[in-house]
Amino acid sequence: MPPWLSRWHSHPSSLPIWANPCASVPALGHLCDCVGTMAGSLGGLHCLLTGASGFLGHRILQLLMEEEGDLAEIRIMDKEFSADLLGTCDRFQGKTMLNLLQGDIRDQEFLSQSCRGMELVIHTAAIIDTVGRISRDVLVAINVTGTERLLEACVQNNVRYFVYTSSVEVVGPNMRGDPVVDGDEELQYDSKLSFTYGQTKKLAEKRVLGANGRALRDGGTLMTCSLRSMYIYGEASQFLLLHLDEAITNGGVFHRLSRKEALVNPAYVGNVAWAHVQASRALRDPDRAKKVAGNFYFISDDTPHLSYSDLNHALGKDLGLGVEPKLALPFPLLYFVALLLETMSFLLKPLVKVVPPFTRHLLRLLNTPFTFSYRKAQRDMGYKPRYSWEQSKRLTGGWMESVLPLRKELLKKNHKL
Numbered sequence: 001m002p003p004w005l006s007r008w009h010s011h012p013s014s015l016p017i018w019a020n021p022c023a024s025v026p027a028l029g030h031l032c033d034c035v036g037t038m039a040g041s042l043g044g045l046h047c048l049l050t051g052a053s054g055f056l057g058h059r060i061l062q063l064l065m066e067e068e069g070d071l072a073e074i075r076i077m078d079k080e081f082s083a084d085l086l087g088t089c090d091r092f093q094g095k096t097m098l099n100l101l102q103g104d105i106r107d108q109e110f111l112s113q114s115c116r117g118m119e120l121v122i123h124t125a126a127i128i129d130t131v132g133r134i135s136r137d138v139l140v141a142i143n144v145t146g147t148e149r150l151l152e153a154c155v156q157n158n159v160r161y162f163v164y165t166s167s168v169e170v171v172g173p174n175m176r177g178d179p180v181v182d183g184d185e186e187l188q189y190d191s192k193l194s195f196t197y198g199q200t201k202k203l204a205e206k207r208v209l210g211a212n213g214r215a216l217r218d219g220g221t222l223m224t225c226s227l228r229s230m231y232i233y234g235e236a237s238q239f240l241l242l243h244l245d246e247a248i249t250n251g252g253v254f255h256r257l258s259r260k261e262a263l264v265n266p267a268y269v270g271n272v273a274w275a276h277v278q279a280s281r282a283l284r285d286p287d288r289a290k291k292v293a294g295n296f297y298f299i300s301d302d303t304p305h306l307s308y309s310d311l312n313h314a315l316g317k318d319l320g321l322g323v324e325p326k327l328a329l330p331f332p333l334l335y336f337v338a339l340l341l342e343t344m345s346f347l348l349k350p351l352v353k354v355v356p357p358f359t360r361h362l363l364r365l366l367n368t369p370f371t372f373s374y375r376k377a378q379r380d381m382g383y384k385p386r387y388s389w390e391q392s393k394r395l396t397g398g399w400m401e402s403v404l405p406l407r408k409e410l411l412k413k414n415h416k417l
Helices: 028-041 055-067 083-091 108-115 136-156 196-210 238-249 269-284 286-292 308-319 331-348 360-367 375-381 389-413
Strands: 005-008 045-050 071-078 097-102 120-123 161-167 180-183 223-229 296-299 370-372
Touching: 045 055, 055 071, 055 083, 055 269, 071 083, 108 136, 120 136, 120 269, 136 161, 136 196, 161 196, 161 269, 196 223, 223 269, 223 286, 238 308, 238 389, 269 286, 269 296, 269 375, 269 389, 286 375, 296 375, 308 389, 331 360
Parallel strands: 005 097, 045 071, 045 120, 071 097, 120 161, 161 223, 180 370, 223 296
Antiparallel strands: none
């Protein structure tokens, strides 16, 4: 391993989601003390990025390395590190100090050591679940308790700035499927959330914004903000990869899961990542911080308002991929089928775990018009999309083209073609 890249890790354990806490390694405390001391002696920004191997976190890391000229250190936290992430670290060799922290977001001591000497935390780590594969206990433990403990670690270690990755799902759609068109931060919406993921993100966001203004141990003040991103697409999107596989097995045609009139405004991953960089700068700017600290912002871009299925088609049509013209069944009938599937899953629960292929929540999510403006983020933090729709489409389409032969081969190997 190159000398500019250090790695703190631990041995695997029985933990279901995250690797065993780094705190279990006897030498880690000494290492953290050394790095904390060194961090204090180096000029420039010291940043902790959680969820750095994830789709969004990885892109934030790239933009931090490309755009933040005063970076002294980035601590990169995740449950494991992908080959792509390690490749990114190698590409930026020598630009700044990088430390890989492999551990458990629920472990207070690990988080405290990770935050030592840091000024900024960007917290993207979370479990995303749209169909009920993950238990409520695990979602709460990672998404809510992990965030609470990270905030406490920031207070105890005098971390001044905290940017949280939230989601549009903290708003809805609600159980009635009430639409939103060009919503903003002043929107009064009856957010009766029926699904655990949105509930946990909403609770975590409440903790983050509630922590704004907390006194730090050194007498300073913690400043926080939350970014509610739209559905994110782009290179390496696992959701997009799943839809691509389904299109391949469906004769080169994307399944239609959403009605054409159910317009949403997805956002390109590079733009959502850029918003995190802009938010971190705004919190460190005394004038902008007066507006940004303690607030949430909707993050979208200039991607056309499309249904989810029509977005897939827009990204894949240059590859010869089509999309089904309408839903397989009328929406009310699909909704009833989802209810039957959920009932069957519930009745079988004592015997076996059965995850429905789709749920009423997923159908509402995919078929409710739900669009939001980024005007307030533009006004308060200076956010402006870094990538146009044409650039976003070209980059995403190029990635889809590059993985298409490999996905076809893999599906053939697994006898799905």
